[in-house]
Amino acid sequence: MIVYRAFSKRFGRQTAVDALSLEIGRGEVVALLGPNGSGKTTTLKAAAGLIRPTSGEVLLGDPGRPAAEPAARRVLSFLPQKVTFPDALTGSEVVEFYRELRGVAPERSAQVLRFAALNGAGARAVGTYSGGMLQRLGLAVALLPDAPVFLLDEPTAALDPDGLRAFYGLVERAREDGRAVLFTSHQLGDAERLADRFAVLVGGRLVAALTAAQLKDRLAERGLMRLRFASAEPALLAAVRAVAPATAWAGEELVVPGGAALRPRVLDAVRALGVEIRGLTAEEGRLDGLYRELVGEKEGGSHPPAEDER
Secondary structure: OEEEEEEEEEEOOEEEEEEEEEEEOOOOEEEEEOOOOOOHHHHHHHHOOOOOOOEEEEEEOOOOEEOOOHHHHOOEEEEOOOOOOOOOOEHHHHHHHHHHHHOOOOHHHHHHHHHOOOOOOOOOEHHHOOHHHHHHHHHHHHHOOOOOEEEEEOOOOOOOHHHHHHHHHHHHHHHHOOOEEEEEOOOHHHHHHHOOEEEEEEOOEEEEEEEHHHHHHHHHHOOEEEEEEOOOOOOHHHHHHOOOOOOEEEOOEEEEEOOHHHHHHHHHHHHHOOOOEEEEEEEOOOHHHHHHHHHHHHHHOOOOOOHHHO
16 A cells, blocks of 8 residues: 655655565554654655655555656645644634545534544634644544545644544554544554554664564563662672573662563572562553664664673
């Protein structure tokens, strides 16, 4: 439904996206993550047919058509990062304008206004809307056509709780209807909640593509357990490192990296020494931590080993 084949885009000497290959199928939701300037918006605009590839291709639909062709544009609904509408029009008038533009049945206007939680503000001028209300109006417009492809650029930016609920509902319904959804977000909690796969761009290049299951495994490996003790036993660090080699002291806490499956063995090693545990906390790995790690690998490159690693 959405296919990038060695897609590259350069603006003069600046490479925005470099040889991106990625496919999003029917009923699949993919979150495109990356720091500012990583090429996320350029990637979405290429699929929306707003910019042409410098090399490679972007295809939409089934069968796939080049994204710049009118036939490809008819199968998509695109929500830009910043939505703007004429201030003098009401929300309902904006929706009506786009409904007629897309050739959608008249009853659809009331449905999308209700779904986007704009019922109470549909008769008000857009110039009186808050940023969150504008974003919700953008969601209503994006919902109008029965498009099999959704492209959503930072859709949760400025959304209030009602808007977030509307967006979550939009994505869940799109998945159930067999649509392909590609969205960008800096709100990593939204990505964790909604996406089936996660593609990470850094410097215009794809540095990771993970399924939800793979992401769960990666995050499990990056959990932490913190232990505090009644007294510091000299042999404690060596005993725990025999089970979890990356263990280290952080002040008065013993920090043990690793997933939940490792923790019973660590506690057994501590108990074998007869050390009293005064405090224990555990936290699972988070997407933002993994994201920073992937970004660091790309931006920082390899680094020489520390003295005790040589």
